[in-house]
Amino acid sequence: MNKRIIYTLFYKENNFYLSRNFRLQKVGDISWLKSNFGFGETCNYIDELMIILVKPSPTLDDYQSYFNDVNQLRKKIFVPITLGGGIRNFDQAKNCFLNGADKLLLNTIFFNDQTVLDKISNVYGSQAITLMIDYNIDTVTKERTIYINSGTKPYDQLNKDLIFKMLKANCGEIIFNSIEQDGTGAGLDTGLLDLIDKTFSKPLLMMGGSGKPEHITNILKNDKVNGVVTANLFNFLGTGLEVSRNLAINSGVKLAKFEKINL
Amino acid sequence: MKTKKIGIIDYGLGNLASVVNALRYLKYNAEIISNSEDSKLYTHLILPGVDSFKKGMEELKKNSWDIVLKDYNKQGGKILGICLGMQLLFSSSEEEGVTEGLNFFEGICTKLKASTNYPIPHIGFNSVSHNGSGIWNGINKNCFLYFVHSFAIKNTHKKNKQAITKYGKEDFISFIEGDNIFGAQFHPEKSHVVGLKFLKNFIEED
Numbered sequence: 001m002n003k004r005i006i007y008t009l010f011y012k013e014n015n016f017y018l019s020r021n022f023r024l025q026k027v028g029d030i031s032w033l034k035s036n037f038g039f040g041e042t043c044n045y046i047d048e049l050m051i052i053l054v055k056p057s058p059t060l061d062d063y064q065s066y067f068n069d070v071n072q073l074r075k076k077i078f079v080p081i082t083l084g085g086g087i088r089n090f091d092q093a094k095n096c097f098l099n100g101a102d103k104l105l106l107n108t109i110f111f112n113d114q115t116v117l118d119k120i121s122n123v124y125g126s127q128a129i130t131l132m133i134d135y136n137i138d139t140v141t142k143e144r145t146i147y148i149n150s151g152t153k154p155y156d157q158l159n160k161d162l163i164f165k166m167l168k169a170n171c172g173e174i175i176f177n178s179i180e181q182d183g184t185g186a187g188l189d190t191g192l193l194d195l196i197d198k199t200f201s202k203p204l205l206m207m208g209g210s211g212k213p214e215h216i217t218n219i220l221k222n223d224k225v226n227g228v229v230t231a232n233l234f235n236f237l238g239t240g241l242e243v244s245r246n247l248a249i250n251s252g253v254k255l256a257k258f259e260k261i262n263l
Numbered sequence: 264m265k266t267k268k269i270g271i272i273d274y275g276l277g278n279l280a281s282v283v284n285a286l287r288y289l290k291y292n293a294e295i296i297s298n299s300e301d302s303k304l305y306t307h308l309i310l311p312g313v314d315s316f317k318k319g320m321e322e323l324k325k326n327s328w329d330i331v332l333k334d335y336n337k338q339g340g341k342i343l344g345i346c347l348g349m350q351l352l353f354s355s356s357e358e359e360g361v362t363e364g365l366n367f368f369e370g371i372c373t374k375l376k377a378s379t380n381y382p383i384p385h386i387g388f389n390s391v392s393h394n395g396s397g398i399w400n401g402i403n404k405n406c407f408l409y410f411v412h413s414f415a416i417k418n419t420h421k422k423n424k425q426a427i428t429k430y431g432k433e434d435f436i437s438f439i440e441g442d443n444i445f446g447a448q449f450h451p452e453k454s455h456v457v458g459l460k461f462l463k464n465f466i467e468e469d
Binding site: 001002003004044047074075076078079080081097098099100101102103123124125126127128172173198200201202203223226227256257258259260261262263 | 276278280281284285288289313314315377379380381382383384385386387388389390401402403406407409411412413430431450452453454455456457458459460463
């Protein structure tokens with residue numbers, strides 16, 4: 001099947017951020033994003049866009065400013081958009097869909113109350129739910145531990161039993177996001193794929209560590225991986241995403257070729 | 264020339280915001296319509312939708328859309344069904360038991376089969392091998408459009424113009440065209456400039 005390159009923006013309190021090992025660094029507000037990165041043009045080289053509200057317990061005001069900026073951005077973007085961050089109930093999810101989400105990103109709530117996933121999928125379908133699993137790697141034992149609440153609280157060891165539980169959940173795809181690799185640009189955690197076998201029946205996406213076009217190509221070459229998620233803002237500088245996409249295609253990765261036609 | 268006005272049908276299922284956004288970017292007068300009695304105010308209707316076929320038909324019937332859409336089409340109004348909206352244009356579906364559809368086209372909607380490296384749901388851009396009719400004007404054959412679905416129509420009457428997409432070991436009908444009625448399993452509103460061109464052609468091409 002065709003693989004996917006998904007670009008991610010982190011958002012908090014009217015600003016966009018870079019993330020490194022889940023520590024945020026402010027880069028600018030929406031005017032800055034528009035004037036520095038030619039957003040609509042860059043989106044020509046991605047399959048999907050994800051905009052994450054990075055707050056463990058967002059207030060109504062947090063959501064309001066988030067939706068205001070999302071609605072400005074999406075006016076000229078015609079790729080699927082995934083929204084989410086801090087979602088704990090159906091009404092928060094519904095607001096994301098009303099504000100242009102094609103898919104919803106869920107994380108902590110999967111571990112705390114799966115009935116929320118059931119309620120959302122009952123209205124919007126399970127394909128509209130993307131489950132994101134944040135995990136860290138112990139530098140000594142190399143064991144992987146799942147973290148919840150925006151990466152602040154350890155939950156349990158990432159093992160085959162929990163992966164089985166994820167596959168049974170009402171979601172359409174699963175992103176594995178390595179806190180250890182996040183924002184380092186040092187390459188993705190391919191070791192995680194040892195935990196994935198043929199029974200993994202949902203699209204699998206990998207996130208954390210793609211700093212160079214070669215990282216994107218190499219992870220997409222793996223048969224177990226359906227897509228790569230990159231939040232490296234520097235991929236936006238110049239022709240970063242265009243180069244990454246073309247390198248992957250020229251290296252034999254099955255990616256959609258987007259035409260440039262006149263409307 | 265009659266002024267074009269596009270109604271996007273709100274029957275409680277689907278992401279209407281994206282379709283409205285795309286049409287307004289193209290500078291069309293696009294509005295969300297929930298009362299079927301208002302359909303005559305529009306030159307074109309778009310039936311979007313996600314979720315199950317069964318629920319989709321139940322919601323359409325609640326507001327008599329099943330009857331109104333037939334009359335609208337008979338009187339020359341153009342209809343485009345997107346994703347579940349396309350599936351609902353067919354005879355029936357096997358999703359959640361057998362449910363009868365709007366029956367504009369012959370065909371049964373069935374679940375896609377997963378195979379190695381082809382998980383279900385089918386999510387992402389995929390190639391659409393189209394027939395080059397007016398709605399495809401200016402779009403290359405085998406273009407890439409965005410899909411997100413688990414069910415699809417695998418067979419229909421050959422009299423209708425159609426396009427095929429391959430996923431794993433299966434072919435499914437990704438586009439169908441009848442008299443002033445069109446169905447797209449893909450999401451044109453989420454498919455870059457190619458999808459916008461498709462929407463524009465739906466509205467502009469006679």
